[in-house]
Amino acid sequence: MKIKRYYQYLLILLFTIILILPIGLSSNVILFTPDRNILNTQDEYIDITVSEAWDLLSDTSNGIQLPIDVRTDSEWVSGRIDTPFPEFPRHFEKNDIVDEESYQEFLDLYDGSDIIVYCKSGGRSAASANIITSRGFNGTVYNMLGGITDWNTQGLPAKSGNNKPSIPDTPEGPSVCNIGVPYEFTTQTTDPDDDPIRYGWDFNGDDYVDKWTDYGPASTQVSIEYGFVSTGSFEVSVLAEDLVGSQTTFSEKITVIANTPPSKPIIDGPSQGEAGTSYEYELVSTDNQESEISYFIEWGDGSTDGWTRTLPSGESLLISHTWDEKNNYVIRAKARDEHQGESEWATLEVQMPQTHAYPWLTGLFDQHPYLKQIILSFF
Numbered sequence: 552m553k554i555k556r557y558y559q560y561l562l563i564l565l566f567t568i569i570l571i572l573p574i575g576l577s578s579n580v581i582l583f584t585p586d587r588n589i590l591n592t593q594d595e596y597i598d599i600t601v602s603e604a605w606d607l608l609s610d611t612s613n614g615i616q617l618p619i620d621v622r623t624d625s626e627w628v629s630g631r632i633d634t635p636f637p638e639f640p641r642h643f644e645k646n647d648i649v650d651e652e653s654y655q656e657f658l659d660l661y662d663g664s665d666i667i668v669y670c671k672s673g674g675r676s677a678a679s680a681n682i683i684t685s686r687g688f689n690g691t692v693y694n695m696l697g698g699i700t701d702w703n704t705q706g707l708p709a710k711s712g713n714n715k716p717s718i719p720d721t722p723e724g725p726s727v728c729n730i731g732v733p734y735e736f737t738t739q740t741t742d743p744d745d746d747p748i749r750y751g752w753d754f755n756g757d758d759y760v761d762k763w764t765d766y767g768p769a770s771t772q773v774s775i776e777y778g779f780v781s782t783g784s785f786e787v788s789v790l791a792e793d794l795v796g797s798q799t800t801f802s803e804k805i806t807v808i809a810n811t812p813p814s815k816p817i818i819d820g821p822s823q824g825e826a827g828t829s830y831e832y833e834l835v836s837t838d839n840q841e842s843e844i845s846y847f848i849e850w851g852d853g854s855t856d857g858w859t860r861t862l863p864s865g866e867s868l869l870i871s872h873t874w875d876e877k878n879n880y881v882i883r884a885k886a887r888d889e890h891q892g893e894s895e896w897a898t899l900e901v902q903m904p905q906t907h908a909y910p911w912l913t914g915l916f917d918q919h920p921y922l923k924q925i926i927l928s929f930f
């Protein structure tokens with residue numbers, strides 16, 4: 552009975568803790584900013600001064616905030632705030648935030664981020680912040696009071712006008728790729744304004760960007776991974792775009808062959824025999840690009856013949872080998888096409904249970920294979 556009561560107390564204690572815990576937590580959830588009396592929740596935005604914005608944007612240890620300029624295109628190009636990477640300014644016009652269709656684009660870019668909207672003097676940014684928060688944005692929304700006008704008055708860093716980045720360096724990357732495998736391509740460029748840059752890659756020579764990198768600092772080597780999905784010969788080039796949206800033309804092109812390696816070879820030949828006797832094996836593989844094929848064979852006894860001469864796709868290679876010691880061996884063979892695409896390894900197990908003691912027997916056995924079976928059965 553005593554033990555039962557002990558458990559009852561324990562249960563009551565547990566329930567009490569479970570009941571009290573959320574009350575304790577919820578008292579921390581509602582945060583007040585006493586000086587401005589604004590609730591810090593996701594359906595309200597927070598007004599901040601330009602120097603508060605600068606403190607947030609010049610320091611990544613207080614989190615990453617993305618400044619978003621909501622003024623018109625021409626205002627944005629003529630001048631903008633200058634904050635260090637990765638908290639550099641982006642442009643998304645207020646009218647495109649109001650429009651429900653283009654607002655989806657805004658969400659694709661910024662939902663889940665903490666953002667600081669700004670405009671010329673704070674009117675359009677407040678309206679934008681209001682719309683963003685009313686539409687269920689994930690992340691904290693700050694509105695920069697006084698806009699870029701206050702920012703400039705306070706002497707905070709800004710940039711005016713814009714110059715195009717330089718055409719990116721000719722891409723560096725492999726000249727042959729096996730399809731379905733990602734390969735790395737790299738380039739870099741400079742920007743006269745030292746703006747953050749993103750790179751648009753064209754992987755099929757049609758002068759349309761197939762893949763963009765994220766924005767990164769200028770004058771830094773940037774790589775991208777790409778795997779070709781079909782075979783053929785492709786021209787690869789790259790362009791650069793700075794944060795203002797100014798684009799270069801495409802770089803010089805490099806040619807990449809997208810290849811498939813030959814099929815895993817078929818090894819055909821005896822799987823039993825005797826040491827000291829030479830046996831002949833037939834190897835065959837095919838290649839989708841009808842490439843000439845070379846073979847590499849390991850005989851399982853530590854010896855190899857290296858890469859063989861090349862043969863047309865689908866044509867058999869005849870090659871023979873003698874194992875000196877009686878043992879079980881695994882023959883391994885792979886095929887390679889003229890683009891250095893290598894197949895998987897094929898294997899064949901061979902048993903050499905007998906030493907070749909009487910050479911004259913070989914000739915006899917060749918003529919009468921059943922004799923060999925009979926004699927071997929005695930051992």
Ligand SMILES: [Ca+2]
Nearest residue numbers: 607610611614
């Ligand atoms: Ca920050």
Ligand SMILES: [Ca+2]
Nearest residue numbers: 714744746793
């Ligand atoms: Ca620029």
Ligand SMILES: [Ca+2]
Nearest residue numbers: 753755759761
């Ligand atoms: Ca393209």
